Amino acid sequence: MRCGIVLPFFDAPDVASSAALAEECGWDGVFLAEAVWGVDAWVALTAAAMRTSSLRLGTMLTPLPRFKPWDVASRAATLDRLSGGRVQLSVGLGALHPGWTAFERETSRAERALLLDEGLAVYDGLMRGQPFSFRGQRYDVRETDFFPPPPPVQRPRVPVWVVGAFGRPASMRRAVAWDGLLPNVIDGGEARGPADPAELAAVVAEARELRTSLGLPWDGFDVIAEGMASDVGAWADAGATWWIESDWETTVDAVRDRIAAGPPSV
Numbered sequence: 001m002r003c004g005i006v007l008p009f010f011d012a013p014d015v016a017s018s019a020a021l022a023e024e025c026g027w028d029g030v031f032l033a034e035a036v037w038g039v040d041a042w043v044a045l046t047a048a049a050m051r052t053s054s055l056r057l058g059t060m061l062t063p064l065p066r067f068k069p070w071d072v073a074s075r076a077a078t079l080d081r082l083s084g085g086r087v088q089l090s091v092g093l094g095a096l097h098p099g100w101t102a103f104e105r106e107t108s109r110a111e112r113a114l115l116l117d118e119g120l121a122v123y124d125g126l127m128r129g130q131p132f133s134f135r136g137q138r139y140d141v142r143e144t145d146f147f148p149p150p151p152p153v154q155r156p157r158v159p160v161w162v163v164g165a166f167g168r169p170a171s172m173r174r175a176v177a178w179d180g181l182l183p184n185v186i187d188g189g190e191a192r193g194p195a196d197p198a199e200l201a202a203v204v205a206e207a208r209e210l211r212t213s214l215g216l217p218w219d220g221f222d223v224i225a226e227g228m229a230s231d232v233g234a235w236a237d238a239g240a241t242w243w244i245e246s247d248w249e250t251t252v253d254a255v256r257d258r259i260a261a262g263p264p265s266v
Contacts, residue, residue: 001236001241001242001266002028002056003027003028003266004056004242004243004244005029005030005246005259006247006248007031007032008247009039010032010039011039013047014252015030015044015047016044016048018252019055021256022052022259023054025260025263026263029056030048031060031244033060034059035099036104041059041062045059045079046079049083052083054086056088057079057086057088058161059088059090061161063093063094065107066094066104069120072089073123073126076152077127080152080153081150081153087154088158091161091163092116092162113171117174118134118136124156127156128151128157129151130144130145131143159178160178161182162174162180162181164184166183166202166203166206167186168186171184176207176221177211182224183225185199185203197235197238200225200238201238204239224241224242225244226244226246228247229245231264231266232265233266243266245263
């Protein structure tokens with residue numbers, strides 16, 4: 001199991017220096033929130049790419065229904081080429097909070113789900129190159145030969161981890177069709193991460209069954225566990241392939257101290 005750490009709402013210089021420290025201390029990846037307004041995650045990850053050589057660099061996560069999928073594909077592929085194939089994209093419906101609704105009207109879960117599905121289809125198609133066209137309910141993309149970019153290093157696309165809500169079949173089926181699962185559990189109408197390895201194991205069992213039913217291999221598919229722990233072996237035993245350490249209320253100095261201590265033991 002690989003281990004990464006969230007750098008919560010850091011400015012680009014802090015992301016770059018923290019990423020360099022994380023690589024030096026044996027971490028496998030750093031991850032940033034992608035805000036509607038604030039520090040640009042892709043600029044900050046680019047700064048990190050210029051200070052590292054092996055660390056994976058990703059979002060945690062990108063609310064894809066908020067963004068144009070061709071913009072996300074452009075940024076992810078450009079950074080993938082710059083970094084030598086080290087980019088990871090994480091996507092979900094996006095939680096409606098004041099940082100979003102201050103700028104745009106509130107949208108229904110069904111509308112965001114439609115935008116997520118169509119956005120993923122457009123993202124994947126553009127990553128695979130031209131000719132590509134798509135006609136959906138929200139997006140209409142036509143083939144173009146107007147300065148098409150080189151392909152990303154990672155093929156057929158910069159990999160995508162997708163939020164899957166345990167207990168919501170459509171959400172789980174969406175997630176297992178891509179490259180990794182960010183597991184959520186619906187509890188009293190609210191979404192949260194698995195509370196313990198046993199709960200994660202139940203999610204993994206359903207995900208494996210669904211992915212197999214789609215004719216897709218389980219080997220190489222990522223399952224991401226997130227939280228705070230000193231020993232994450234039980235999470236690995238439950239099926240997690242990545243542990244992402246996350247404390248969204250901490251400080252830059254506290255995160256640097258945690259990075260310097262090294263990743264948790266597996």
